[in-house]
Amino acid sequence: MSTPILEIKNLHARVEEKEILKGINLTINEGEVHAIMGPNGSGKSTLSYILAGREGYEITAGEVLFKGKDLLSLAPEERAAAGVFLGFQYPVEIPGVSNIIFLKTCVNSVRKARGQAEYDAIKFLRIVREKAKTLNMDEAMLKRSVNVGFSGGEKKRAEILQMALFEPSLAVLDETDSGLDIDALKVVSDGVNALRDPSRAMLVITHYQRLLNHIVPDHVHVMAAGRIQESGGRELAQKLEANGYAQYIKAA
Amino acid sequence: MQSIPTYLSQRIAGGVLPADLPGQQHAWLVQKREAALLRFLNNGLPTAQDEDWRYTHLRAIEKETFHLADQSTPTQTIEHMTQDFCGSAVFVDGILSKTLSKLDNLPAGLSVSCVREKLKGQQADDFFPAMIGADSWHDLNTALFDDGAVIDVAAGAVIEKPLEVICLSTKQNNATAYHAKNSIHLGENASLKIYKSKISNASHVIFSTHMNHITLQKGAKLQRIVLSKHADTTFTFVHDDVLIHEGAVFEKTAINLGGKIIRQKTTMNLAGENAYAGMNILTHTAQDGTTDALVDMRHNAPHTQSKQLIRSLAGGKARAVFQGKITVAQIAQKTDAAQNHQGMLLSDTAEIDAKPTLEIYADDVKCSHGNTCGALDETALFYLRSRGIPKEEAERLLQQAFIAELFEPFEESLRDSLMQRITDIIEKGAA
Numbered sequence: 001m002s003t004p005i006l007e008i009k010n011l012h013a014r015v016e017e018k019e020i021l022k023g024i025n026l027t028i029n030e031g032e033v034h035a036i037m038g039p040n041g042s043g044k045s046t047l048s049y050i051l052a053g054r055e056g057y058e059i060t061a062g063e064v065l066f067k068g069k070d071l072l073s074l075a076p077e078e079r080a081a082a083g084v085f086l087g088f089q090y091p092v093e094i095p096g097v098s099n100i101i102f103l104k105t106c107v108n109s110v111r112k113a114r115g116q117a118e119y120d121a122i123k124f125l126r127i128v129r130e131k132a133k134t135l136n137m138d139e140a141m142l143k144r145s146v147n148v149g150f151s152g153g154e155k156k157r158a159e160i161l162q163m164a165l166f167e168p169s170l171a172v173l174d175e176t177d178s179g180l181d182i183d184a185l186k187v188v189s190d191g192v193n194a195l196r197d198p199s200r201a202m203l204v205i206t207h208y209q210r211l212l213n214h215i216v217p218d219h220v221h222v223m224a225a226g227r228i229q230e231s232g233g234r235e236l237a238q239k240l241e242a243n244g245y246a247q248y249i250k251a252a
Numbered sequence: 253m254q255s256i257p258t259y260l261s262q263r264i265a266g267g268v269l270p271a272d273l274p275g276q277q278h279a280w281l282v283q284k285r286e287a288a289l290l291r292f293l294n295n296g297l298p299t300a301q302d303e304d305w306r307y308t309h310l311r312a313i314e315k316e317t318f319h320l321a322d323q324s325t326p327t328q329t330i331e332h333m334t335q336d337f338c339g340s341a342v343f344v345d346g347i348l349s350k351t352l353s354k355l356d357n358l359p360a361g362l363s364v365s366c367v368r369e370k371l372k373g374q375q376a377d378d379f380f381p382a383m384i385g386a387d388s389w390h391d392l393n394t395a396l397f398d399d400g401a402v403i404d405v406a407a408g409a410v411i412e413k414p415l416e417v418i419c420l421s422t423k424q425n426n427a428t429a430y431h432a433k434n435s436i437h438l439g440e441n442a443s444l445k446i447y448k449s450k451i452s453n454a455s456h457v458i459f460s461t462h463m464n465h466i467t468l469q470k471g472a473k474l475q476r477i478v479l480s481k482h483a484d485t486t487f488t489f490v491h492d493d494v495l496i497h498e499g500a501v502f503e504k505t506a507i508n509l510g511g512k513i514i515r516q517k518t519t520m521n522l523a524g525e526n527a528y529a530g531m532n533i534l535t536h537t538a539q540d541g542t543t544d545a546l547v548d549m550r551h552n553a554p555h556t557q558s559k560q561l562i563r564s565l566a567g568g569k570a571r572a573v574f575q576g577k578i579t580v581a582q583i584a585q586k587t588d589a590a591q592n593h594q595g596m597l598l599s600d601t602a603e604i605d606a607k608p609t610l611e612i613y614a615d616d617v618k619c620s621h622g623n624t625c626g627a628l629d630e631t632a633l634f635y636l637r638s639r640g641i642p643k644e645e646a647e648r649l650l651q652q653a654f655i656a657e658l659f660e661p662f663e664e665s666l667r668d669s670l671m672q673r674i675t676d677i678i679e680k681g682a683a
Contacts, residue, residue: 052634052638053634053637053638054634054638055630055634075637075643076634076637076638077637077638077640077641077642077643077646079638080637080638080639080640081640086638088635091635092631092632092635094632094635094636094650094653095653096652096653096654096655096656096657097649097650097652097653097656102636102639102649105641105645105649106636106639106640106641107640109639109640109641109642109645110639110640113640145653162639166639166640
């Protein structure tokens, strides 16, 4: 029997007075790639932020287990160290912090928390260069401020580079395809696919079926109005592409 | 009128100058000191009714008792901003220390002396011109100054390695007071870098005034970095008055960390065509002090350029004040003036006040000013934490990013060492 990485049980959450998640149930096992699809405002991004630990959401009921342990009580940095990675829909620009300093600080923080030896500057640079190359990233990007002046494609490639360096047990990719042209989509998808691993779980959140032609999921869930309305195999994505979300919005 | 500290009322009891001041044998100086003292006693310290003092209140200064500095041996170790300097002037409690300074092998064209030295003997000229915007602090300083640096670069002398100036305070039980009058003069096409650091230990209670007369002749170039770490019980009033002639370039980076009341006033006169003034200021206070930066930039000639970057950080119950005024005279066509102030509030109880002012009398100029104030960016903080960086470290990284632009003009090694030192001081209160 496969081991669950992520178990979301009856999760309810709200922002201020507005209830956004109204009872999410979802289990992702080792090696599985799940996709959540849904219309805008369905609560997809909220779910990804709650998994990563962003402040401002009140959990009113339910629980989330990561490798069998309570995830929601951990600080964001503790979740990262435990092996949760969130790929942002809109990666944040941080003027004044160079990418290479940022990456080294992140990776060494996580390694330290995991009880692994921290990388020295030279070794780290070698590892980053190697991984950046496989993602067709210009090395000059490493010296620039984090995400500042990056195109949509560059930002997403930078996210995948981070993910590759982190080697997470659970990767949550929030609308990774937004802002990408066809070529960039292929590079990013290849980057994600290269990280598919029997010990790793992935949750791909997307509005469009397009991404799922490149990152082929094992399971597809349709989310609307704060609930998972339907679950199925990869064929469900094609059905959605043909019929749209209207029936789910109506049903909700 | 704001009442003056006890130390002062004793030092100038009965409106008479103390006998221990240097240069008493010069009639012109005694006259100058007496006139200044009279003005000071008539006007007193500024109050909140003075427009320039609306945000910085001086009440705290009344409660402290100060004594004359005793110039005993400082216990601090000297930390150099760079290892490769052409000379080092060390001041202890405001007085040049011959034993600690290294001024014997200065490069040709550079002369470094002190006010006391200049005032020795029977002949001495008045080497302090009038200051723009001279106020009560200037009067007090003129009446009571003890010493100061006198730096001169001969015309055409280009001094490659920086000159180091270090100000130390002696460790003693009593709070100390001193008044410094410094002058820096660069002849035509001369060039100099001055790296100054003023470091106080946490136990120091200091009251000091610093009047800096700076003149750049045609085509001269001065780069000045002043790193000050003030004890939380320090009261310091600085006024830089800078005269910049045709084609001369003045660049200053001032870093003020900590302090009870730190007032840094700069008046700049861009007096010749193509003169340039660059002013970068960082202030950081996290206890209950006030840092107050006032920049009065005067464009008095065509094709002059000025650029100001100011970053204020305030935490705890601290207050940061920035008052910036750009005046463009009618004659100063084609002026290019930019001013940018950004404040960062590190706590709910801190306060930042900013008052940018533009006065433009010429019609063909480019003037810009920007002003923002806010807390740490929560989204950026979450982004860093989601990448495994602990909260405190993420906050530090964002604070560093906030101030990084100030140090961009510097070469990498200086930039890194300054940043490291600032971070250490902010975090540990270490010097």
